[in-house]
Amino acid sequence: MPLSDELKAFIVQRAHTLGFAQVGVARAEPLPAQGLLAWLHAGLHGGITYMDRDPDLRLDPRMLLPGAASVIVLSSNYYFPVEDKKDSARGIIARYARGDDYHTVLSAKLRQLVQEIRKHAPAAQTRIAVDSAPVLEKEWAHRSGIGWRGKHSCIISPQYGSWIFLSEIILDLELPADQPMEERCGSCRLCLDACPTGALIRPYVVDSRKCISAITQLKPDQPIPIEHQAAMGNHLFGCDLCQAICPWNQGQLPPTTEAGFSPRPYFTNPLLTDLAGWDEAQFLQRTSRSPIKKVKYAGFMRNVQVALRNGKQL
Numbered sequence: 001m002p003l004s005d006e007l008k009a010f011i012v013q014r015a016h017t018l019g020f021a022q023v024g025v026a027r028a029e030p031l032p033a034q035g036l037l038a039w040l041h042a043g044l045h046g047g048i049t050y051m052d053r054d055p056d057l058r059l060d061p062r063m064l065l066p067g068a069a070s071v072i073v074l075s076s077n078y079y080f081p082v083e084d085k086k087d088s089a090r091g092i093i094a095r096y097a098r099g100d101d102y103h104t105v106l107s108a109k110l111r112q113l114v115q116e117i118r119k120h121a122p123a124a125q126t127r128i129a130v131d132s133a134p135v136l137e138k139e140w141a142h143r144s145g146i147g148w149r150g151k152h153s154c155i156i157s158p159q160y161g162s163w164i165f166l167s168e169i170i171l172d173l174e175l176p177a178d179q180p181m182e183e184r185c186g187s188c189r190l191c192l193d194a195c196p197t198g199a200l201i202r203p204y205v206v207d208s209r210k211c212i213s214a215i216t217q218l219k220p221d222q223p224i225p226i227e228h229q230a231a232m233g234n235h236l237f238g239c240d241l242c243q244a245i246c247p248w249n250q251g252q253l254p255p256t257t258e259a260g261f262s263p264r265p266y267f268t269n270p271l272l273t274d275l276a277g278w279d280e281a282q283f284l285q286r287t288s289r290s291p292i293k294k295v296k297y298a299g300f301m302r303n304v305q306v307a308l309r310n311g312k313q314l
Helices: 003-017 034-041 055-059 102-120 137-143 190-194 226-232 272-276 280-286 291-310
Strands: 022-027 070-077 126-129 164-171 200-202 235-237
Touching: 003 022, 003 102, 022 137, 034 055, 070 102, 070 137, 102 126, 102 164, 137 164, 190 200, 226 291, 235 291, 272 291, 280 291
Parallel strands: none
Antiparallel strands: 022 070, 070 164, 126 164
């Protein structure tokens, strides 16, 4: 077995041992610029201002890591079987945000995997990314065979649906590349029709200015736009509407094996009136190690108040 094949097999085995669901490899090469630049120039990134920074870095991993030869893409399953009640008196928090912050959980695992890689290749140079570096992770996930890009813009894995986190290791060693997965959405447009704000303006393209997930994560001092408040319904942080209706996310999907991604009970079907009674100390305690803490107490309570008004509880 060639050394590169042996190293790849070792990486895949160790990644699975660490709890990653899928591992794929793509060649580190420049990505086409047209799609990203058109999206940015149209202002569709809205308040996600970091996307506007350093587009050249996003398009070429060799600018992030000189000598980069491979991009290792890893998926992590965060699905858990729980029923969200259709009750306007209860808040909705996106599934990905009900447990520990995936940035922290996955960064630690990536560092462990890099240590394992260096046991076989001590001189290897790496750069890890979990939404923490300018990496177009969905494009790399498609190229590495993790899944295909659904019309809701999320990567869909045939095994796990789109309930997956993505993370990457850029490596200066050439590994055998995997084949991209063919798109399997066909003529389905359920996700496009499910978005109450029309944020999915066409297949694969999201207008973040209209996306409920992005709107609920506006900075604490920013009000929820009047024109989107009613459509926000009882969403408090994030939104899964376009994913929840996807046929690939139905049926008996395997639940996550990562304890950190297990939902905290007060983030599943919480009564809005209970949340409205939290003081800042309770918020900080209950959002410790949670991605929800990024909107801070003021931002979270802003969202709770909108949801209460929408449910006619104010």
